[in-house]
């Protein structure tokens with residue numbers, strides 16, 4: 001697989017439960033890149049879990065920290081970056097995502113997302129009386145943003161993480177081989 005090194009970082013965007021972290025870790029293993037997760041960076045810097053940041057300082061404070069984490073990655077190399085599902089909501093993050101690397105959006109059907117995110121209750125935005133409806137509303141708002149910001153999209157609904165990772169690498173290689181796009 002690792003025929004020649006990729007000359008770009010990979011940046012994964014997508015809704016909660018779309019597979020960014022799992023696919024991102026695999027990508028990093030396949031490429032020999034470092035895996036970083038903006039959520040984990042925020043948690044480490046704040047010294048508290050995301051649920052506490054939301055509860056004590058509010059979502060806006062989390063978004064500030066998220067942007068700072070993303071900005072700190074600009075100029076770094078050999079990275080696979082998984083981002084939080086809401087990173088696309090701030091317009092100032094869009095150029096930053098592109099500065100960090102080749103932006104790929106992962107998607108999955110609403111049913112699959114619901115099934116995946118129901119496995120844990122760590123996500124503050126889904127602590128609502130009707131998480132399924134919340135997912136629907138957030139997806140409706142964000143789908144066009146993922147669409148707009150990503151250079152390439154892949155639906156992970158019926159694919160294994162390994163299949164998704166291999167397809168992303170193939171696409172990134174196609175683009176870097178042409179030399180033009182990333």
Ligand code: S3P
Pocket residue numbers: 014015016017020039050083084085086087122123124125
């Ligand atoms: C969020 C998604 C989470 C995390 C935070 C907010 C969102 O990341 O950043 O709970 O707004 O969709 P994941 O997409 O990794 O779950």
